[in-house]
Amino acid sequence: MSATDPLLLVPAPLSVRPLEGSPFVLGPDLRVVVGDTPEEIGAGVLAAEVIGALVDTPLGLQTGDDPAPGAVHLRLADDAGPLDADPTERYSLTVTADGVEVLAPRAAGLLHGVATLRQLLRPGPDGEVTVPAVVVHDAPRYEWRGLSLDVVRHFFTVDQVTAVLGLMSELKLNVLHLHLSDDQGWRLDVPSRPELAARSSGTEVGGGPGGCYSADDFAQIVAHAAARHITVVPEIDVPGHVNAALHALPELTPDGVAPPPYTGTEVGFSRLHRDVPATRAFLQDVLGDVAAMTPGPYLHIGGDEVLTMAPEEYRWFVRTAQDVARAAGKTVVGWQEIALADVEPGTVVQFWDPRADPEPFAAAAAAGARLLMSPGSRVYLDMKYDADSPLGLDWAGFVEVRDSYDWDPDAAIPGVPADAVVGVEAAVWTETVPTLEDLFVMLLPRLAAVAEVAWSAQDRRGWAGFRTRVAGLAAGWDRAGYPWYPSPQVDW
Ligand code: TNX
Secondary structure (H helix, E strand, O other): OOOOOOOOOOOOOOEEEEOOOOOEEOOOOOEEEEOOOHHHHHHHHHHHHHHHHHHOOOOEEEEOOOOOOOOEEEEEOOOOOOOOOOOOOOEEEEEEOOEEEEEEOOHHHHHHHHHHHHHHOEEOOOOOEEEOOEEEEEOOOOOEEEEEEEOOOOOOOHHHHHHHHHHHHHOOOOEEEEEOEEOOEEOEOOOOOHHHHHHHOOOOHHHOOOOOEOHHHHHHHHHHHHHOOOEEEEEEEEOEOOHHHHHHOHHHOOOOOOOOOOOOOOOOOOEOOOOOOHHHHHHHHHHHHHHHHOOOOEEEEEOOOOOOOOHHHHHHHHHHHHHHHHHOOOEEEEEHHHHHOOOOOOOEEEEOOOOOOOHHHHHHHHOOOEEEEOOHHHHEOOEOOOOOOOOOEOOOOOOOHHHHHOOOHHHOOOOOOHHHEEEEEEEEOOOOOOOHHHHHHHHOOHHHHHHHHHHOOHHHOOHHHHHHHHHOOHHHHHHHOOOOOOOOOOOO
C-alpha cells in the first residue's frame, strides 16, 4: 500500500482529512504518553498493549506533559472532537511525522481514537510500521452499538468472550449482551439459587459439556469489558426459554416434577407459571442477584417466544420483572414481545422479528420506550450467508454482508420516530456455532458492516466505499488470528 491509498477505516469516521507531508514512522523507542488521571492511564495501558502487539515490541507508558516527539499522546480535552456531538465518545486524532495525538473529552473517546489509529498502521516492507499523516474528528451516530452473544446453546469461556470483546472494541462497539439462560442450560452461578448452575450448566445443544460462569468469572468479563468501555447487559430469559431453570428447580413447575434436560433446538415449549407459588421469589431473587452482579445500568429480561401463555399472564411477568429491575436500580431491556405488555418509559424494546406487526412498537415508542434495532434479516449473524454456508440457520433468510450493511435503523420500523431509536445490536445465536473459530466466521465480515451502520452517519456511508474499506481490514484480522468468511460481495 502506498501513502496515496485511501484511508481504510471501518466504521467510517465523521471527518477524515489527509495531511500533506511524511507519514509517522513507529521508531524503536516508541512510547505512549498520557496525562496522570486514572482514565488517561487506563486508556494508555490499553493503547500500549494494542499498538505493542502490532509492532511486536512491548511499549513504554509515560505520564506527564512532556511533548515527547515520536510518541503517541493520549489526553483528555473538553474541546476535542466534533463539538456539536455528545462528549461521551467523540475524539480527535492527529498524525504528523512528529507523532500521534489523540484527544477526547472522556476516556471512551481516547480508546476510539486508538482503535482508529490501529486501523491506520501500515506494515512496510522491511518491518517498518508507518501511519499516514491525517486529522480525524469523529463521534458515533447511536449511543448503543451492541452484540448479543448466546452462550447457552453453546458455551463460550471467559477467554473466548474476552477475544470477542477485543474484536468489538476494534469496531467501536460498546455493549455486550450476554444471553445467559435458556432451555439448553444455565450459565451464571447466582447466590440465591446455586441449584441452577449446579444442576443445569452441564448441557448444551448437541450434547456437549456446557459450562457456566462463577461470580468471579462474570466479574472478570465485566472488568475486561469495562477496560474497553463496553457495557455488559446480562439476560435472564423469562417467562419462556426456561427448561434449564425448571430442570434445576422443580418447584417452578405446576406438578413439582423436574423436566429432563434439553439439548435440541426447538423454541417456545417451556414456561414459568404465575400461579406456582415459587415463581415470584424466583424472579425477585434471581433478577436481583444478576442486577447486583452487574455494574451497568441495564438488565435484560428476555420475554421472547412465549407461545403458550395468555396475554394477561404474560403482562404480569413483564410487570413483575420491571418492578424487580427498577427496585434494583436497573433499566429493563426485553425482546420485542414486551411491547405487547405495559412497558415503562425508558424501557428498551429490542426489535428482532421483522414479520411482526409494527403498530405495538410505535405505541411503545409513543409511551416513552426506546427501540433497539436487531432485525433478523439484517443483523442476525447466526443466519447463513448463502445456501452453501455450512453453519447457520435461515428462518430470517440468508444474510450476506450487504444485507447487514444496506439499511437505515431510523427507518427500520414504520411509525417509530428516529429519536426513539437507541441504537443497533447484532445477535449471534449459537445453535449451529460450537467453536470460537466458527463464531468469528459468522461475525466477520458482517459485524464490521453492523458496526458501521451503528457508528457512522447515514450520509457519510455507502456500500461502494464500505466494500473497499472492509477489504482493508482483512490483513489485520489475519494478523490477529481471526477466522473470517471471504464473502464474494467484496474484493478481498
Ligand atoms: C429466535 S431472537 C430466538 C432465539 C433463537 C434464534 C435463532 C429471539 C428473541 N429468539 O431463541 O436462538 O431465533 O436465530
